[in-house]
Each structure stands twice: as structure tokens, then as C-alpha cells.
Amino acid sequence: MTTRTEIDTFLAAKKRAVAPMNWREKLMKKDPQWWEYVSAVELDGVVVEDVQFIVQWRLGVGAAGDKYNCGRLYRSERIYAVDFDPDGQHTNNCGKGRVLYRKRFGPGTHEHTWSEDGCGYAEPISPDFPDLSALFDYFCHKANLTVEGGFKPPPSIQLNLL
Numbered sequence: 001m002t003t004r005t006e007i008d009t010f011l012a013a014k015k016r017a018v019a020p021m022n023w024r025e026k027l028m029k030k031d032p033q034w035w036e037y038v039s040a041v042e043l044d045g046v047v048v049e050d051v052q053f054i055v056q057w058r059l060g061v062g063a064a065g066d067k068y069n070c071g072r073l074y075r076s077e078r079i080y081a082v083d084f085d086p087d088g089q090h091t092n093n094c095g096k097g098r099v100l101y102r103k104r105f106g107p108g109t110h111e112h113t114w115s116e117d118g119c120g121y122a123e124p125i126s127p128d129f130p131d132l133s134a135l136f137d138y139f140c141h142k143a144n145l146t147v148e149g150g151f152k153p154p155p156s157i158q159l160n161l162l
Contacts, residue, residue, distance in 0.1 A: 016042045021152040035154045050075045057154045068132040070139035077119040081112040095121030
């Protein structure tokens, strides 16, 4: 079982994304407009098994604004993430004993941290990030992560004319 000490030690260590940023369409049946970048992570010169760095972006649709996030998966658990959702709400179903356990908040930017009872606990942070690049920089700083070549913006979405 993953412990809080194990997660904190891992997050504090200097890490490097193995792949430079390269966006691809996310394969998602319910919402095909998402783009993502995924990379394995290297720690002390070794690629760590079961660890991924993921960045996701979706262009605003209709009245809904752009959504984006950066996250760290550790043994398939989202141990640390920063999400920007200008329209949505978040409910904490884990984080027993923490301030916002079983509470709902939003919209806006929130930061996910791991809890002994699992992943998914989040608290709002402010100010909201003006764009994905600013959120990416914040996330990389907090997660002690370097990405070779730095941030690259997602591809522009163009309407296909029939």
C-alpha cells in the first residue's frame, strides 16, 4: 500500500520527463476534443516504472471555457495534480479528516494531493492561472519536474469545412 511518506519523498525528489512535449489527440469516446501529452519519468538516471506525467487540454466548447490540467500518476493513482475548470464543480470523496472532505467547491483552479484513503482530494488555489503555460510552470515547480524543451502550446483547433 502506498503511504503518505512514500508520496512526499517521491514528489520532493528531482525528476525529469523522459519525452519532450508532443501533443496528441486523446482517445476518449465521450469527449474527443481533448489533447494530451504523456511522458514517463526519470529519477536519478532511472526511468521509474508505473510513473507518468500527463498534461491535458480541451478548447472551450459553446459557453464552456477551456479546461486544462497537469497530473502525476504513481502506481495508477493521481498523487498530485493541478486542474483548471472555469465551469465545473469538484466534490472530495476521499481525504478523511481533511478540511474539505465530503465538501463541494468550484469552479476554478484546484490542486489535488494524495490522501491515505486514496487519490482525488482537492482544494481550491488562487489566483486562477491565465493559461495552460502558467499552470504547467506552477505544476513543474511544485512537483520538482523538468521537461526538456519546456512547455509547447497545444495545436490550434481548426474547423474542417465540408
